[in-house]
Amino acid sequence: MAGHCCGGGCGSDRSRDERWERVLLIALGINAGMFAIEMIAGVSAQSASLMADALDFLGDAANYLISLVVAGLALRWRARAALLKGLTLLLVGLWVLGSTLWMAYAGSLPQAETMGVIGVMALVANLWCALLLWRHREGDANRRSVWICSRNDAIGNVAVVVAAGGVFGTGTAWPDIGVAIILAGLGVSGGWQIIGHAMRELKTPAEVVASE
Numbered sequence: 024m025a026g027h028c029c030g031g032g033c034g035s036d037r038s039r040d041e042r043w044e045r046v047l048l049i050a051l052g053i054n055a056g057m058f059a060i061e062m063i064a065g066v067s068a069q070s071a072s073l074m075a076d077a078l079d080f081l082g083d084a085a086n087y088l089i090s091l092v093v094a095g096l097a098l099r100w101r102a103r104a105a106l107l108k109g110l111t112l113l114l115v116g117l118w119v120l121g122s123t124l125w126m127a128y129a130g131s132l133p134q135a136e137t138m139g140v141i142g143v144m145a146l147v148a149n150l151w152c153a154l155l156l157w158r159h160r161e162g163d164a165n166r167r168s169v170w171i172c173s174r175n176d177a178i179g180n181v182a183v184v185v186a187a188g189g190v191f192g193t194g195t196a197w198p199d200i201g202v203a204i205i206l207a208g209l210g211v212s213g214g215w216q217i218i219g220h221a222m223r224e225l226k227t228p229a230e231v232v233a234s235e
Contacts, residue, residue, distance in 0.1 A: 049152075055080075075206045
């Protein structure tokens, strides 16, 4: 990294770091707020997909907070933060699978109208975050993990809206259950991607890490 500061480049690097941190702060606020809204609506509407999406918002808020804490630190610390985020995604995926199986067993019917309204609201919030983070999608495992989380959430929100239409049209909970399983798959897949990238960075030779 020191080589990039030659010729007066340090000022522009610092500016880019500040933009990154501002974006993370905005995304943190959006995700924390949407977690509260979507969890309350999911419990009220008995929707597995809404509650799964709410946990994604909570996980992302925690991820953005971790990313802010490690911003500017050495590569090894950023990789450790990314590893923690990858493990979090895996745990969220397992939670979604368990809660979905329980709701399928219980046979509860979610409220399609609530699913649709909150799903659209969540989609707008995640698209906003994804657009803010688009320019930061490349880089180390920590930055890639933030982009992957936002991308997965936007895809999941589209699926929730589709599921709401399916529940309304069929009068069954199976569209909601199917979307919850998809969200779990996205969490597991994204988690493995992040963990793999982080592990590769943690195996980087010490002399390379020291130069970051």
